[in-house]
Amino acid sequence: MKRITAIAGAALLAVGVAACSGGGGAATSGTDTAGQPAQTASAAGFQEQHKGGTLRLLAKSGDGTLDPHINYSNGNWQVFQALYDGLVSFRKVGGNTSYDIVPDLAEEMPQVSADGKTYTFKLRKDVKFTTGEPVTVDDVVASFQRIFRVSGPTSGTFYSGIVGAADCVKKPAGCTLDKGVVADAAAGTVTVNLVAADSEFLQKLALPHAAVLPKGTPDKDQGTTPIPGTGPYKVESYNPNKQMKLVRNPNFTEWSRDAQPQGYPDEIDYNYGLTPEAAVTAVQNGQADWIFDPLPADRLTEIGTTYAEQAHVNPLAAFWYIPVNVNLAPFDKPEAREALQWAFDKNALVKMFGGANVAQPACTILPPAFPGHADVCDFPQQDLAKAKDLVQKSGTSGQEVSVVVSDDDVSKQIGEYVRSTLEQIGYQAKLKVISTNIHFTYIQNTKNKVQLSVSQWYADYPAASNFINVLLSCASFREGSDASINISGFCDKDVDAKIAEAMKLDQSDTAAAGKVWGELDRELMKRGPIVPLFNPKQIDFVSKNVGNYQFHAQFHALLDQMWVK
Amino acid sequence: MTSPVRATAEQPAAGAPAAGPPARPSAGPWRRALGRLRHNRSAMIAGAGLLLIVLACVLAPVYANAIAHTDPFTSNASGTVVVNGERVPVLAQSTEGLGLGVTPVGPTWDPGNYFLGADNQGRDVMARLLYGGRNSLLIGLSSAVVCCALATVLGVLAGYFGGWIDAVLSRFFDVIWAFPVYLLAICLSVVLLTSGLHLGPIHIDAGSLALPVVIIALIYVPYVARPLRGQVMALRNKEFLHAAVGLGASDLRIMRREVLPNVLPTVVVFLPLMTALNMLTESALSFLSVGVQSPDASWGTIINDGLALLYTRPAITIAAGLCVGLTAVALNVLGDGVRDALDPNARLRGGA
Numbered sequence: 001m002k003r004i005t006a007i008a009g010a011a012l013l014a015v016g017v018a019a020c021s022g023g024g025g026a027a028t029s030g031t032d033t034a035g036q037p038a039q040t041a042s043a044a045g046f047q048e049q050h051k052g053g054t055l056r057l058l059a060k061s062g063d064g065t066l067d068p069h070i071n072y073s074n075g076n077w078q079v080f081q082a083l084y085d086g087l088v089s090f091r092k093v094g095g096n097t098s099y100d101i102v103p104d105l106a107e108e109m110p111q112v113s114a115d116g117k118t119y120t121f122k123l124r125k126d127v128k129f130t131t132g133e134p135v136t137v138d139d140v141v142a143s144f145q146r147i148f149r150v151s152g153p154t155s156g157t158f159y160s161g162i163v164g165a166a167d168c169v170k171k172p173a174g175c176t177l178d179k180g181v182v183a184d185a186a187a188g189t190v191t192v193n194l195v196a197a198d199s200e201f202l203q204k205l206a207l208p209h210a211a212v213l214p215k216g217t218p219d220k221d222q223g224t225t226p227i228p229g230t231g232p233y234k235v236e237s238y239n240p241n242k243q244m245k246l247v248r249n250p251n252f253t254e255w256s257r258d259a260q261p262q263g264y265p266d267e268i269d270y271n272y273g274l275t276p277e278a279a280v281t282a283v284q285n286g287q288a289d290w291i292f293d294p295l296p297a298d299r300l301t302e303i304g305t306t307y308a309e310q311a312h313v314n315p316l317a318a319f320w321y322i323p324v325n326v327n328l329a330p331f332d333k334p335e336a337r338e339a340l341q342w343a344f345d346k347n348a349l350v351k352m353f354g355g356a357n358v359a360q361p362a363c364t365i366l367p368p369a370f371p372g373h374a375d376v377c378d379f380p381q382q383d384l385a386k387a388k389d390l391v392q393k394s395g396t397s398g399q400e401v402s403v404v405v406s407d408d409d410v411s412k413q414i415g416e417y418v419r420s421t422l423e424q425i426g427y428q429a430k431l432k433v434i435s436t437n438i439h440f441t442y443i444q445n446t447k448n449k450v451q452l453s454v455s456q457w458y459a460d461y462p463a464a465s466n467f468i469n470v471l472l473s474c475a476s477f478r479e480g481s482d483a484s485i486n487i488s489g490f491c492d493k494d495v496d497a498k499i500a501e502a503m504k505l506d507q508s509d510t511a512a513a514g515k516v517w518g519e520l521d522r523e524l525m526k527r528g529p530i531v532p533l534f535n536p537k538q539i540d541f542v543s544k545n546v547g548n549y550q551f552h553a554q555f556h557a558l559l560d561q562m563w564v565k
Numbered sequence: 566m567t568s569p570v571r572a573t574a575e576q577p578a579a580g581a582p583a584a585g586p587p588a589r590p591s592a593g594p595w596r597r598a599l600g601r602l603r604h605n606r607s608a609m610i611a612g613a614g615l616l617l618i619v620l621a622c623v624l625a626p627v628y629a630n631a632i633a634h635t636d637p638f639t640s641n642a643s644g645t646v647v648v649n650g651e652r653v654p655v656l657a658q659s660t661e662g663l664g665l666g667v668t669p670v671g672p673t674w675d676p677g678n679y680f681l682g683a684d685n686q687g688r689d690v691m692a693r694l695l696y697g698g699r700n701s702l703l704i705g706l707s708s709a710v711v712c713c714a715l716a717t718v719l720g721v722l723a724g725y726f727g728g729w730i731d732a733v734l735s736r737f738f739d740v741i742w743a744f745p746v747y748l749l750a751i752c753l754s755v756v757l758l759t760s761g762l763h764l765g766p767i768h769i770d771a772g773s774l775a776l777p778v779v780i781i782a783l784i785y786v787p788y789v790a791r792p793l794r795g796q797v798m799a800l801r802n803k804e805f806l807h808a809a810v811g812l813g814a815s816d817l818r819i820m821r822r823e824v825l826p827n828v829l830p831t832v833v834v835f836l837p838l839m840t841a842l843n844m845l846t847e848s849a850l851s852f853l854s855v856g857v858q859s860p861d862a863s864w865g866t867i868i869n870d871g872l873a874l875l876y877t878r879p880a881i882t883i884a885a886g887l888c889v890g891l892t893a894v895a896l897n898v899l900g901d902g903v904r905d906a907l908d909p910n911a912r913l914r915g916g917a
Binding site: 296297298299300301302303304305306308311313345347348349351352354355356357358382407409412413415416417419420421423424430431432433434435539 | 638639640642643656658659661662663664665666667668685686755759771772854858859860873874875876877878
């Protein structure tokens, strides 16, 4: 359920542009999705000579609360990697293996019962919070309770499968999860019971929303007050309009290089307030080391040529798409939806995002190299004549269509192109630009009668269901609600059954499941509730001083692994 | 740019005799004013420049169809164009280094072929500039007319009747005046642009050009109405008005036949100045995406489009900015000329 207009999300491919491999040894081997213990060969190892210095990061503004159970934005999720730990974690390396799940606060990967409903974690003994207190099983239980007690944004989705979670979602205040999360202090274990097997459970536990916090943490959003964590850094001060300052956590000793490696800089200063334009200039001049915000379009050429060695381009597991409202005229007609699949020149759209090396035209819902992605394209190129013909056939020619886009530069450009193309295939098209702050909820609510819009989806974790089940199942369509992520309003019993089948299959046979997802993707493309436009890439621009840049597929650049000495 | 108009606005208000005592019943004052204007060289040059700009903008479709052969409202992102005998894409992908970024074709200085280059959508900037000028000028002028008309009615009513009518209207002006102009305009625009305006029998669709006209006209009403009200209040004590009352003329007749002709010169002075100010406001609002809506263009939206290309294709922003600047200057100089012609007292005061 993640949406960030700025670049967010994850990537799978390590399609390295030669100049972009910022170094860092990639670890080998990994886990399978069923969660077997990882056989890891450690990364290159810590290089003492690069330790020290101050890493200076820039962003236009702070990215919300410091509370990992509440914050659902990519900017701070990236920072949280150096601050907090969960029972398990994504491997903190760049490249292919960063989607692997490794034990973090747990000593080893959990014991999973045969029916897949019970996970038993054995906690490490030597890990301490920044306060010096050791991490205990009580902290773990309290953290699970807190996910619900603070009504975390994903408490009703990611973690709703825990026994007792349904009641906790309804009544957050008294949430105990007494049957769902059980601690055994003597054995040092925590057992999590699920209502049904969930092949994605460990991935969900590796997200910041399941971070382990001290048991006394108040059950409300801690805002700018730092919560003690277990990572190599701690927040010394945070003002979302000015600066976040991270310093080393004095109580940190590296327990697993895979899960939580120690960082290089002694201090990380995250400064807010500069526009992306000014930030680019600052990095060029060596006054800052890295920029969070998407780079301004008119600086890309310069960065790609003069500063090519300081730029890192990595594909994201994400797509920009047009949700097509299947319940409103004219796109309640299948022919009209098919017309849309033929109407757009995706290369033109890619140009509006920054060109062929910054995005890739999309022909399927699942991004390339994502689990379940099928390499087929039934609508390979723009065919205006065919689209026009289909519009005529559907009998909807001449109808009014409005496209609702948010007011950032790229969305407006894309919206204008979409509007212009709709005119060409026979509609009376209008563009409606609304503030980015309300756009995402506005287009979800059926009361606003949005026919077409332009939106983005970034994977929360690497699973096909995170696209198809979330975006197109009946369960995620709620009429009249601002939180109806199935923006198309597409609900089909047969498709739902197939989604359920694929998710079930994911627990036993990921390859077979992948095939089902691929077929489903293809079928959905023909039904046309979604017009995929392109898969964006992340461009990171770092200063000359920065070494050891590593792109993590889920959380992007590993900030504390960059060295400045 | 607000200050010059505010200053002019306040001058007639300060000492009401601006229009002077009613002259002999003849077309004399207007004709004399026209004569004076004709001899004002700077005003005439400004007028000629303005006429040129207006003419060019009016002929926008001719340029687009007959000279440039382009549709400035349709995206041409995948199109190609011949520059220096070479066929190149309108939006060119960078090929050096990492190949990041896309740059639209720059100015070719060939009127038939992307004279000022292309924008992000691959559309001809020159053609859009001319079409944009039509909207900017149209909105500037029509909102000035609406604003002055409304302000005249309200100002005359408030000044003539005084008492509670004046109190209510004046407080209404105060309230609007209390808001920073742009803040009020942006607030109104944000609300109205998504839902449209539905006031009784009046329905204006979201995205219609009439919306910015109405919004801009409304926010400037007090700036014109206040000085007019002051002028009318001063007129109320004049003998010719007492005479009309004594003759038993109705209020409406007095306002129409005695008061209005005396404040009309001030209104006429306001027109070009308000047109310039409103055009600037329109451009500012459009620049902030709360004025003219895509695919329609105005100089403000073109500056906004060009902003994303400032480093690579500055010509877009510069051209549109120049158009706004030149037109505003021309209108202001012409407006000054009109004021000098109609209201010599104002100039005397200014000189003293």
